[in-house]
Amino acid sequence: MELPIRLSKESREPIYHQIEEQIKALIAGGQLPAGTSLPSIRVLSKELEISVITTRRAYQNLEYQGFIRTTQGKGTFVAEIEASKKEEVTVSAVYHAIEKAVETALRHDYTLEQIEVVFQEIIASLKKKGGHNNDGKMD
Amino acid sequence: MMEKWIEINRLKKNVDDFQLGPIDLSFEAGTITAIVGNNGAGKSTLLKVLMRLAVQNDGEIKLFGQLIDSEEEGWKKRIAYLPQTLLGCDSFNGNQLRELVSKWYPTWDQPLFEQLVEMYQIPLSKKYGKLSQGVQQKLNLALTLARDAEILILDEPTAHMDIPSKQMLLDVIVEWMDRGDKLVIISSHQAEDIRKLADYVVVMKEGQLLGKFEKEELTGQYKQYWMEDSLPNEPIPGVIERKNERILVSKCAEETESYLAGKQLKWLRAKNLEIEEIITYMLIGKAS
Numbered sequence: 001m002e003l004p005i006r007l008s009k010e011s012r013e014p015i016y017h018q019i020e021e022q023i024k025a026l027i028a029g030g031q032l033p034a035g036t037s038l039p040s041i042r043v044l045s046k047e048l049e050i051s052v053i054t055t056r057r058a059y060q061n062l063e064y065q066g067f068i069r070t071t072q073g074k075g076t077f078v079a080e081i082e083a084s085k086k087e088e089v090t091v092s093a094v095y096h097a098i099e100k101a102v103e104t105a106l107r108h109d110y111t112l113e114q115i116e117v118v119f120q121e122i123i124a125s126l127k128k129k130g131g132h133n134n135d136g137k138m139d
Numbered sequence: 140m141m142e143k144w145i146e147i148n149r150l151k152k153n154v155d156d157f158q159l160g161p162i163d164l165s166f167e168a169g170t171i172t173a174i175v176g177n178n179g180a181g182k183s184t185l186l187k188v189l190m191r192l193a194v195q196n197d198g199e200i201k202l203f204g205q206l207i208d209s210e211e212e213g214w215k216k217r218i219a220y221l222p223q224t225l226l227g228c229d230s231f232n233g234n235q236l237r238e239l240v241s242k243w244y245p246t247w248d249q250p251l252f253e254q255l256v257e258m259y260q261i262p263l264s265k266k267y268g269k270l271s272q273g274v275q276q277k278l279n280l281a282l283t284l285a286r287d288a289e290i291l292i293l294d295e296p297t298a299h300m301d302i303p304s305k306q307m308l309l310d311v312i313v314e315w316m317d318r319g320d321k322l323v324i325i326s327s328h329q330a331e332d333i334r335k336l337a338d339y340v341v342v343m344k345e346g347q348l349l350g351k352f353e354k355e356e357l358t359g360q361y362k363q364y365w366m367e368d369s370l371p372n373e374p375i376p377g378v379i380e381r382k383n384e385r386i387l388v389s390k391c392a393e394e395t396e397s398y399l400a401g402k403q404l405k406w407l408r409a410k411n412l413e414i415e416e417i418i419t420y421m422l423i424g425k426a427s
Contacts (some may be wrong), residue, residue, distance in 0.1 A: 015359075050355060052170065
């Protein structure tokens with residue numbers, strides 16, 4: 001199957017790490033249930049327009065951390081993972097997203113205090129609207 | 140590390156007043172390498188020497204760890220080579236060519252051949268000489284891929300093909316790689332081939348090898364920056380072009396960024412260059 005992965009080539013985050021994190025998020029979010037067959041390293045490399053060296057690195061890390069497993073001759077599949085591990089991925093994704101937002105503000109010479117104000121304002125306006133959208137995604 | 144299937148050492152070849160090399164280069168199992176360069180850079184000459192269709196003036200070539208010589212030709216069955224033009228085929232039709240070629244290759248894969256003929260709608264009963272260049276290329280490809288050799292060497296396979304045919308070929312090659320231990324070398328002027336297929340890019344210029352690079356080694360390092368303020372007129376590490384006083388292009392993002400950061404110079408935006416822009420810089424030293 002084709003994976004909804006989008007790489008940001010401009011990002012400082014290495015490509016293999018972006019792939020890793022996005023696949024983890026898809027697994028933790030339930031979009032890729034255990035047993036789902038993943039594209040081969042070569043197929044994913046073509047789709048993402050990167051070398052197999054990079055894709056292999058992402059798959060190896062995911063396998064090492066227990067998110068996927070490779071069966072000789074059969075391919076690569078999503079592994080069974082514990083609920084606590086899924087939770088961990090979700091929490092780290094949220095922290096990561098907010099960290100990135102703060103970094104953007106800092107790059108624009110905002111002080112931490114100013115950022116806090118912006119943050120409070122956004123929260124307040126969401127509360128006024130009666131909460132957030134159902135899937136909680138801003139983007 | 141992956142096994143080196145092709146090793147080229149200090150290879151030199153003279154053709155009239157053109158000199159290729161000296162070239163040192165190797166290719167590993169499981170990889171796809173694109174060879175790029177200007178017209179006349181020596182790409183086809185290199186592939187021909189590799190296939191023993193021309194003999195080098197100096198240096199050696201090892202295939203699967205063995206030095207190749209003209210006495211023993213067993214290695215030829217392990218390589219499928221698609222030249223730019225196939226001579227002497229004009230009076231044969233596709234069926235006859237298939238019969239000739241398939242006999243030579245113990246690994247001939249008839250279902251794959253049929254699949255390609257079907258996919259590309261190749262008329263097998265028409266004489267080769269009567270086919271358009273694009274269809275000739277498709278037939279050549281079907282005849283080459285179906286050999287199912289371990290090494291596949293393609294010399295500008297898609298030059299005359301229409302867009303859908305090129306796209307289909309990308310998928311065919313990807314599937315073909317997934318059949319097992321395979322190695323592909325493709326000489327191409329198509330940016331798409333490099334973006335979607337290549338793990339490594341070999342860049343050649345005027346008979347010389349400029350280098351073999353992992354694709355992300357290039358796409359990660361060549362960047363263009365839009366600066367907030369005009370830049371001082373001093374040399375900046377890594378920078379290969381200044382388009383004006385606020386736009387610069389670097390071939391080594393790390394060096395350039397650490398220099399800029401050290402001088403408190405900020406950029407508004409940075410963009411990674413596309414592989415074709417990078418190759419243009421390497422070949423002519425300037426953006427097109």
